[in-house]
Amino acid sequence: MSTESNKPQKAFLSGNEAIAYGAAQAGCTVASAYPGTPSTEILENIAKFKETINCEWAVNEKVAMETAIGASIGGARSLCAMKHVGLNVAMDPLMTFCYVGATGGFVFVSADDPGMHSSQNEQDNRNLAKFARIPVLEPSDSQEAYDMTQAAFEISEQFHVPVMIRMTTRTSHSSSLVDLGDFKPKTRDLIPYVKNIQKTIPVPAFARGQRLAAQERTAAMEKASAASALNRVEAGDRRLGFVTSAVAYQYVKEIFPEFSILKLGWTNPLPKDLIADFAKRVEKLVVVEELDPVLEDQIKAMGLAVAKHETELNMMELNADRLQNLRNELLGDVPKAKKATPDTTLPTRPPTLCAGCGHRSVFYVLHKLGAIVNGDIGCYTLGAFAPLNAMDTTICMGASINVSAGMKKAGVKGRMCSVLGDSTFFHSGLTGALSAFYNGTPVTTVVLDNRITAMTGQQDNPGTGKTLKGDPAPVTEIADVAKAMGYKTVVEVSCDDLPGLEKTLAEAMDSNEPALVIAYAPCRIAAKLTKEGLCEVDSAACKACGACFKLGCPAMTRGAEVRPGFFQMKIDASLCSGCKQCQQLCKFGAIKRIK
Amino acid sequence: MKTVNVSLVGVGGQGIILTADMLAKAAALAGYQVKKSEIHGMSQRGGSVTSQVRFGDHVASPIIQEGTSDVLVAFDRLEAVRTAHELAEGGKAVVANVDLVPVTVSSGIQPPVADLAGRLAAALPTAVVVDAMTIAREQVGNERTMNMVLAGALSKVLPIDESYWLEAMKLMLTGAKAKLLPANEKAFALGRAAV
Numbered sequence: 001m002s003t004e005s006n007k008p009q010k011a012f013l014s015g016n017e018a019i020a021y022g023a024a025q026a027g028c029t030v031a032s033a034y035p036g037t038p039s040t041e042i043l044e045n046i047a048k049f050k051e052t053i054n055c056e057w058a059v060n061e062k063v064a065m066e067t068a069i070g071a072s073i074g075g076a077r078s079l080c081a082m083k084h085v086g087l088n089v090a091m092d093p094l095m096t097f098c099y100v101g102a103t104g105g106f107v108f109v110s111a112d113d114p115g116m117h118s119s120q121n122e123q124d125n126r127n128l129a130k131f132a133r134i135p136v137l138e139p140s141d142s143q144e145a146y147d148m149t150q151a152a153f154e155i156s157e158q159f160h161v162p163v164m165i166r167m168t169t170r171t172s173h174s175s176s177l178v179d180l181g182d183f184k185p186k187t188r189d190l191i192p193y194v195k196n197i198q199k200t201i202p203v204p205a206f207a208r209g210q211r212l213a214a215q216e217r218t219a220a221m222e223k224a225s226a227a228s229a230l231n232r233v234e235a236g237d238r239r240l241g242f243v244t245s246a247v248a249y250q251y252v253k254e255i256f257p258e259f260s261i262l263k264l265g266w267t268n269p270l271p272k273d274l275i276a277d278f279a280k281r282v283e284k285l286v287v288v289e290e291l292d293p294v295l296e297d298q299i300k301a302m303g304l305a306v307a308k309h310e311t312e313l314n315m316m317e318l319n320a321d322r323l324q325n326l327r328n329e330l331l332g333d334v335p336k337a338k339k340a341t342p343d344t345t346l347p348t349r350p351p352t353l354c355a356g357c358g359h360r361s362v363f364y365v366l367h368k369l370g371a372i373v374n375g376d377i378g379c380y381t382l383g384a385f386a387p388l389n390a391m392d393t394t395i396c397m398g399a400s401i402n403v404s405a406g407m408k409k410a411g412v413k414g415r416m417c418s419v420l421g422d423s424t425f426f427h428s429g430l431t432g433a434l435s436a437f438y439n440g441t442p443v444t445t446v447v448l449d450n451r452i453t454a455m456t457g458q459q460d461n462p463g464t465g466k467t468l469k470g471d472p473a474p475v476t477e478i479a480d481v482a483k484a485m486g487y488k489t490v491v492e493v494s495c496d497d498l499p500g501l502e503k504t505l506a507e508a509m510d511s512n513e514p515a516l517v518i519a520y521a522p523c524r525i526a527a528k529l530t531k532e533g534l535c536e537v538d539s540a541a542c543k544a545c546g547a548c549f550k551l552g553c554p555a556m557t558r559g560a561e562v563r564p565g566f567f568q569m570k571i572d573a574s575l576c577s578g579c580k581q582c583q584q585l586c587k588f589g590a591i592k593r594i595k
Numbered sequence: 596m597k598t599v600n601v602s603l604v605g606v607g608g609q610g611i612i613l614t615a616d617m618l619a620k621a622a623a624l625a626g627y628q629v630k631k632s633e634i635h636g637m638s639q640r641g642g643s644v645t646s647q648v649r650f651g652d653h654v655a656s657p658i659i660q661e662g663t664s665d666v667l668v669a670f671d672r673l674e675a676v677r678t679a680h681e682l683a684e685g686g687k688a689v690v691a692n693v694d695l696v697p698v699t700v701s702s703g704i705q706p707p708v709a710d711l712a713g714r715l716a717a718a719l720p721t722a723v724v725v726d727a728m729t730i731a732r733e734q735v736g737n738e739r740t741m742n743m744v745l746a747g748a749l750s751k752v753l754p755i756d757e758s759y760w761l762e763a764m765k766l767m768l769t770g771a772k773a774k775l776l777p778a779n780e781k782a783f784a785l786g787r788a789a790v
Contacts, residue, residue: 012623012631012655117634141657141687174632174657175616177623228612253655320656340662342679343718346673349606349697365615387702554641557701567703574698574738 009180015171018142018178019109020045022149023079024052024185026105027032030071031055033066034427035456035477036083037118039111040170043468044459050469052185057453057460057468060397060427061086065108068095072106073163073200075190077153081109084123085396089428091128093164097134098201101160103191105153114290115317118169118517120377120394122126124291129164129268131316133214135221136164136268137230138246142176148265155266159221164268170247180461220267225235230265231274240307241282241297241328243275248288248318251368254291255323272297279304286330290318300460336391352383355555356529356577357520358495359448362419363390364551364581365501372407373510376400376420379455380448383419387552391419396430404513405432405441415509416519419443423461425478437485437514439538444508445516447478448495482516489513495521498584533578534595535571541590542568548582550590556582596627598651599753600659604678605670606695607644610742613767614668615646617746618753620763622650625755632657643674648678650755668749670727670742671695672715679718687752688722689790690715691745692729723748725789731782737765740782747786755786 021041023031024048031053033043038305046055058064064080081088087110097106106278110128128135128213137152139145139391145167152163159278198206225231243266244252252261263276264271264341279285293314300306311326328335332572363383366373367390375381375391376399384391393403400418407416420429425447436443453459460466462476482490489511493504501519508515524530537559545560548569555575569582569591583591599617605611612633619631627650634645647659659681667682669675669690682688686722699705708714715722727744731737744765750760761780768776 012629019602110667119731142750170632170657173634175619176630176654176657177628247657250657251653257655319658320660324660342678342680343676343714346677347697347700349643349673350699350700351607351643354641386704519715548704552702554698554701557696558703 006084009183011178012179013142013146013178014041014173014175015139015142015145015167016041016173017045019081019149019165019167020049021180021183022146022180023107024049025146025183026077026153026187027188028053028077028079028105028107028153029187030068030076030078031080032067033081034058034061034086035453035459036066036111036455038113038169039081039083039086039109039167039389040456040459041172042109042111046079047468048055049185052187052188055468059462061090062093064089068106068108069093069097070076070263072102072104073100073193075104075193077105077188079107079109083119083120084110084112084125085119087125087128091398096202097162097209098134099214100200101210102156102162103193105156106162107149107152107156107165108162109165109167111169111172112291113169114245115169120396122291124294125164126268126294127292128168129166129295131466132162133218134162134164134268135175135225135266137161137265138166138167138267139171139253139265140246140249140263140400141171141174141356142178144265145171145179146180148230150340155224158224158489159217161217161221165393166246168247184270218269223268225266226271226274228266228271229592230257231271232263233278234261234263238282240284240286241278242286243278243299244288245295245388247289248290251384252288254320255327264295267295267567270295272302275299276302276304280565282459288313288323290317290325298544325401327576350385351382351556352552353379354524354530354577355553355575356524356532356579356581358450358519359383360388360551361495361498361501361581362448362519363388365498365505366390366417366419369502369506369509371415371417371505374400374403374407374416374418374425376418378421378424380419380421387550397424398432400432401429401432401436401443401445404443405436406441408441408443408527413508417446417505417509419446419448421454421465422447422449422478423450426462426476430481433482433516434485442512443514444505447516447518449478449520449527451519452523452526454523454526459522478516478518487514487516489515491515492518492520495519496579496581498581530577533593534573534576535578535580535583537569537571538590538595539568541588543588543590544568545587547585547587553581553582596651598649598654599666600683601663601666601668601749601753602659602664602681603648603668603670603677604674605644606674609644609670610739611644611646611670614746615648615740617760617763617767618648618749620754620766621759624647624762625758627651628654630654630657635749643677643679646701652750659687666749666752668745670745672711673697674707674710675722676714676718682719688719689724689748690719690744691722691727691741692724693727694743697766723790725786727786730785730789734785735778735782737778737782738755740778743782744786744789747783747788748790749786751787751790752785760768
């Protein structure tokens with residue numbers, strides 16, 4: 001990257017990339033995160049600036065936030081990033097750090113996922129910032145992501161407060177041109193650390209004072225927000241006045257270009273004076289925001305009249321089509337006739353486990369064994385679907401072990417296990433595994449060890465031997481961890497050995513003690529094994545029994561229909577990885593590895 | 596200039612996001628304002644994938660409204676039929692003559708489409724169907740350049756000069772990837788010739 005010139009540099013960046021550039025430009029020197037869609041690329045791009053930013057993958061979001069907190073107390077500008085549910089994990093430190101307050105600028109990114117493109121729930125984390133009484137900045141595109149990241153560090157140091165940047169899937173994963181100005185990653189001298197336990201140890205006597213200070217700080221921040229260039233009026237037709245933020249602003253510009261807009265970039269605490277003034281200048285106030293009515297409820301509480309409308313805007317992802325419906329309703333426009341509707345008779349194409357994925361054989365076996373499977377968050381959640389059909393529950397990161405413990409305690413009978421990935425085990429499986437062991441709850445924990453954080457795009461973790469910066473790292477073996485906890489039954493088995501898997505899993509589930517099974521197979525994408533080999537079906541030997549199709553491998557297609565409803569299997573050579581899972585299911589020896 | 600909406604659809608792993616990147620960069624080099632949007636995450640695992648590019652004098656929304664795509668680029672015929680309703684009246688479709696069988700069909704859970712060619716002709720009667728995979732495999736000698744064949748075809752229907760496309764390609768294939776440039780340039784040229 002060129003940093004020598006003073007001329008403005010323009011770059012085509014995603015919102016997540018722009019945050020990384022903004023952090024580098026602001027002199028951020030410490031950054032930590034756990035991967036999670038749609039936030040993952042923030043730290044991946046920060047790693048490009050590893051010369052100035054000491055960056056890392058933390059094992060979970062709580063660790064990431066606490067690490068950034070330590071850096072801030074130590075006087076550095078620091079950042080952490082997470083997906084919306086990651087903030088649930090990090091709420092504990094946040095709710096006290098908002099009392100203690102930042103020394104060096106402290107910025108965290110919450111990347112929400114309206115519409116749940118890649119998440120188990122929908123959360124508007126602006127609610128949590130309001131709860132913590134901290135500022136929220138809401139970029140509407142990549143330029144603002146770059147600018148607001150820098151502004152966030154300034155605000156954080158001005159008010160000694162943690163600042164949330166609220167991104168969404170759309171702002172994180174949309175790209176647009178960014179004027180980087182005179183971009184030059186920098187470091188800043190530490191604000192000298194001075195021990196001050198009245199600030200950094202919130203025992204009740206000190207915390208009470210901090211609680212009062214937080215209230216005063218909110219009033220001061222509200223004044224600053226009202227005066228900030230991050231909030232601006234775009235005057236237009238006064239019949240409608242829109243109060244809007246984040247990507248919703250872009251949709252308002254698209255659909256209501258002629259009307260007045262109060263564009264809010266700094267939304268908590270709400271700049272009430274600015275809004276009251278804007279309301280006086282327009283005939284009807286309309287609030288458009290993505291997900292919860294966070295702005296709208298506060299504006300109504302100010303006693304201002306907000307336009308009522310039938311068009312539901314406060315759940316699922318917002319888009320211009322939905323605002324077009326609002327326009328039709330508010331202005332009495334005639335809806336345009338739809339030219340065509342989606343063809344819903346087509347076969348669907350849902351995401352699937354990759355050809356050769358080691359998770360597949362585990363789910364095949366668990367289904368065969370008739371087990372209740374409490375699952376977790378990762379690629380392997382796909383094991384829930386046909387034809388594998390081998391998952392009963394998924395709650396959140398690390399829940400699998402504890403849900404089994406609860407079911408066992410409740411007296412649910414039959415074979416049962418918990419299934420989670422290596423990265424999820426490190427994230428929040430450790431505590432559950434320990435708790436089950438301590439309490440003697442006979443939970444069988446199956447760690448699907450593929451030596452990578454796969455679902456989010458193959459990030460490193462404590463089991464991979466590499467850091468975010470690309471440096472070598474010590475490897476933590478999950479078997480060693482379980483043994484250190486005291487587990488007597490710790491079994492490692494290869495996912496490529498189907499009979500071995502079946503025996504191991506059955507024995508573990510049938511035993512009456514806590515057990516930990518490590519089902520090992522490296523992620524084929526991460527290990528570049530997607531073309532390790534190739535299998536072929538001998539059509540003279542294939543009896544069309546259909547046994548192999550139960551794996552649901554995308555490299556398998558239907559060949560000749562031998563009897564009505566019974567098809568031979570054919571392997572798509574462009575997809576087959578040569579894993580030989582199907583070969584082990586074929587009683588007729590019809591499947592051979594040819595390469 | 597009115598904003599031009601381009602939808603690129605296909606299956607995860609086909610190089611759709613890279614093609615959208617190249618289009619967006621070419622549009623930016625041509626002096627347009629441009630926004631690109633896509634969904635990552637769970638959908639990348641062999642599922643349907645969509646990427647959208649909008650360019651013009653001023654672009655607000657990063658996503659395209661339903662039924663307003665000026666150009667639909669499909670990397671797979673089934674995905675072309677699935678997203679045909681996204682194309683605006685008078686819009687143009689560029690479709691690769693490629694059929695990736697969904698796992699729902701190969702595993703027998705859902706029936707295959709009986710007459711895909713007929714369904715495609717009915718849904719997108721003016722579609723330009725490009726034998727992109729055959730061209731990539733047989734004339735370029737590299738299946739992975741299928742997306743550049745389609746990019747070449749796409750470049751013929753968009754108001755962006757060829758030189759900007761080639762410049763964008765050079766910007767994307769730097770360092771160790773620079774050796775892939777001749778094959779990709781060839782694929783792009785063959786795609787242009789195919790329309």
